[in-house]
Amino acid sequence: MSRTAESTIKGFLYQFQKTIKAILESSYDDTITVEGIVEDVDVSHLDGSTTAIQCKYHESVEVFTTSLIYKPLLQMAANYSSNPAAGITYRLFVHVQNQEHIFRSITEAELNSALWSTNVKLQATISQIADDFDKADFLTKLTLEFGESIDDLSLSIKSLLEGIEIQNSDVENILYPNSINHIARLSCGDTPESREINRQEFESFLSTSNSTAISKWTLALKTKRQLLTTKRKQLAQYLSQNSRERCFYLSKEQLVDFNDGIVVFISNFLAKYHTKALHIKTPVFVFDCDLLELNEIQYRLFTKGIKVCAGYIGSKFEVQEFFREPIRTNTRSLVNEREFQIRILSYGEQPEAINYRKCDDLFFVCKNKPEQIDCVDIEVSEIGVPNFSELEYVLSIRNEYE
Template sequence: MGRSADYTIQGFLYQFNLTLSELLKASDDSVITIEGIVEDIEVASFAGTKAIQCKYHETQDNYTPSIIYDPLLQMMKHFKSNPGAKIKYHLFAHFPNSPSVVVSDVEIKAALITKNKDLKKLAAEAAGVDIDGFLKVFTFSIKPKYDTLMEENTKELEAAGFNKEEVETLFYPNAIQIIADLSIKHDANLRKISKKDFLEELRRIRSTAVSQWTLALKTRKKILETRHKQLKASLGVNARLRHLIIFPKFLKDFDNQIVLFIKSFIDKYHFKVAHIQTPLFALDVPQDFFDQIAERLIGKDVIPNHGRLVRTFTEAHFFREPLVQKDKKEFVLRLIRWDDYKNLQTKVKADDVFVIGDGDITNLDVKDVNLEILATENFDEIKYMIGISNVY
């Protein structure tokens, strides 16, 4: 797993990989619901509904039935509440030292009388379930470890017609990202996708997703290198209007790095006379912190236009062109708070919008804009991807 993946992320990535496996093995008309209300994955087809849960325990030395009581009870409760429904329940799990596990009425009855206080309510709701009937529609499978599952999915993507040379750094990470994006939608209907639509969406994508999920994959280094190459062409163009939206929440050492980062960007991409488009930086920070950053930039001789003559922001002042005396510009960047930026009614859209860090841009108008999302937590990786430095 990637260096930033903790056990929670590891479990989710295993689940996303199981979902990807189900998608790639499904028929084209099968509809998959990711992160179902009761089950982790639901696959609906004309034959009925397959309800799936998965539990990944790579660090669990030995299997004990109590580990699976929670998903068992959830499924039994659902089965009891939906009599007559054409639903088959599948529990997928991985335990490193347990190549095979049998779940019988013994384990079912033990789960129903569990002493675990966190499961008492769930056990009470599942009480009285038809155990024999449930077992007829329930199967339990031990799944391969994460690395093996990832390799299998890579081969399935190649078999589906994706370029072998690009699967590892483009299609596989983007497949995981599509599933991750769907998994967080609150409405279950918005978490549905067919294999056909999934593959079509995947084929349309030509840039590698950079997020906490894709950077937690074993291919982190290759993903960063690929993203660096993908961004190089557009960043090499002099006359492009670039907006950088920066969310500091998960960015490491933001206070110490932000001024250095902005200066490095200006030194790289806005120092020539031919650099006629003034870059804009939108920071998701409180006003007092924003003012401190502006003052620190001035202290580095990186003069920002923050749209205020004194205290009140004016859009006209913010979007005026800088005065140029010989080779010296009045200001070299526009600096604005994210809360103000998202309410701007700009006449000219950016050519490129870079979203750095993890933030909600759902309502941002990015039509006819080249949107680049770089959701890493490391400034060195950001500098590398956008060509400010050659190392990370």
Template sequence: MGRSADYTIQGFLYQFNQTLSELLKAADDAVVTIEGIVEDIEVASFAGTKAIQCKYHETQKKYTPSILYNPLLQMMKHFKSNPDAKINYHLFAHFPNNPAISISATELNCALKSENKDLKDLIEEVTGVDIDGFLKVFFVTLTPKYDDLMKENVKQLEELGFNRGEVETLFYPNAIQIIADLSIKHDENLRKITKNDFLESLLKIRSTAVSQWTLALKTRQKVLETRRRQLKENLSANVRLRHLVIFPKFLEQFDDQIVLFIKSFVDKYHFKIAHTQTPLFALDVTQDIFDNIAERLVGKDVVPNHGRPVKVFSEAYFFREPMVHKDKKEFVLRLIRWCDYKKLASKLKADDFFVIGDGDIEGVDFKDVNLEILGAEKFDEIKYMMGISKAY
């Protein structure tokens, strides 16, 4: 991942952390909207609405007011359209060396006179706004750097009664994941949550979320180690039916690693005669890629049953048990495309269902199934969490 991508993710994580901070400080029944009316965070309570924009500029060498023109214009636009609403506008900003930031009528008028072409349409919409009225409900706050904000949130969770030993590896990463999941919902009503509901949801979670967000946290190593420990018990059982769906879209080196990963899983968890439950792999790939992977597995002496004795898929052939001859199994895994698996999902429910990578699993019935989501981007990290390798 390049440095620009790192900074982009860090910007989102800063916003998620600022949202978490607002949630933890809010009244129990205050309604918080992730990415609300002015983009980032909205906190509605009896006293009115607190609309927040977060701007994190860790790499900005020098502060100039023009850096903040866009969020200022966005806020003024909303104020102009809602002059009688009980809304306070808050700009949370971070710059290196904590420069003094003062937003007065002078800076706002300069924003309205900006010649930045990207702001032209926005400026036209804001022209005529009551600047003095806006300044009465506008506040700017310098916020701590990312590491300090994260530590502050961890401390707040501890003060709210969350087990200190589990905050960094369970509750804090899951809190960030809940916020990240809410932020991508299209319906604004689905992006609303109260502090009480948020904390109740957090308390119910007993496995650590693994995603691009939680693995980008400073606690990444602890997240991986904790997830490995959480998965160990079920993976250590000899008789357990495991289904794995693999989404290649964001997996690094998918084509180079997929056959090696499947083989390493079989070598670790399906090599004994006592391993009687044949693992199933569902791949979200085209038919040509699927056939190529199946052939390569055969070349590695990892024989799959893909349900096609010749060309046509046979459900009976796919779900039959392998013949065993002198400790040698006829096939060691079932292999199917994800689009076909979804049609058969109710035929044979897994004990453990692993989601590897990032993909849509809606519509699949997971009742009475242990669902494990491993949204990592590297096979080395996935193998480490699943106990296949000792390092990543």
């Protein structure tokens, strides 16, 4: 990962963690909007007022200068200028190196330096601010907070999570990563209403979380190996059972080595979980691909010696054909004596087929789980790893992923 990409990920993680802290420190009557209408985080209070919070994380900056906050400062000023009577309090949350955790006001001189900036990228925002807006009143509503590092912030959050009364809770491996993953998902909502949450809803979500969230956000944490190992242990109880029908939804967008690794992954999975006589349930692999890509995968599997059922009679797909049981010989019940060993499906071509018959275990390896897939009464696992190496590690197919 490049330094720029790593810095971007950390910036988002910092914002998500600041949101989590705001939720856990809020009143049960408050409503928090992730990626709010005003700023990164909007906290709507029962009295009708709003606290708008914006976060800036500058891990590599050693000394604070006002230019670091020109953009968020001007954005807040523009929002105030458009509606000065809205009852909004603004908090600018900034982290730089070697800066103690303090609160202070923004001076009029600092505000003027931002308003008079010649930076071309800031001119559009500056133009939205009325020349005669009440600077003094705006500054009374604005607070600058020099915040803790991302590591210290995570410790603060874990301490707050420990205070939630959830029986047998595992803060490090379940509550903390699931909190980050939940806020990250909320931030992608299309409307402000879909990005709203309150403390009671957040704690209720955590109380029902019993498995480790694995996504690009949680895997960016320093505890990545620990989280993958915990997920591996959680899945082992289901993978160790022989007679379970397993379905995988695999996304080309999620897995960077999808084209190169898909056939080898299926081969390795079969060698581990579909060789015994007791392995009577045929695994299903669903891809977000078109029919031509599905045919190519089927041919590559054929050349690997893996027999496939794709459900097609000529050019027509028949769901009953897809889910029919393979003919097996009555001698040695090994996988290579079955008529076919796996079922493969293009979700783009046949989105309803996956719902035709419920499996026991459904593994999603994708960024966004399709809402149309029926997950009721199924053991669902979301494994947002970026490559097959880590996927095979989580599924206990291999012992190391590096």
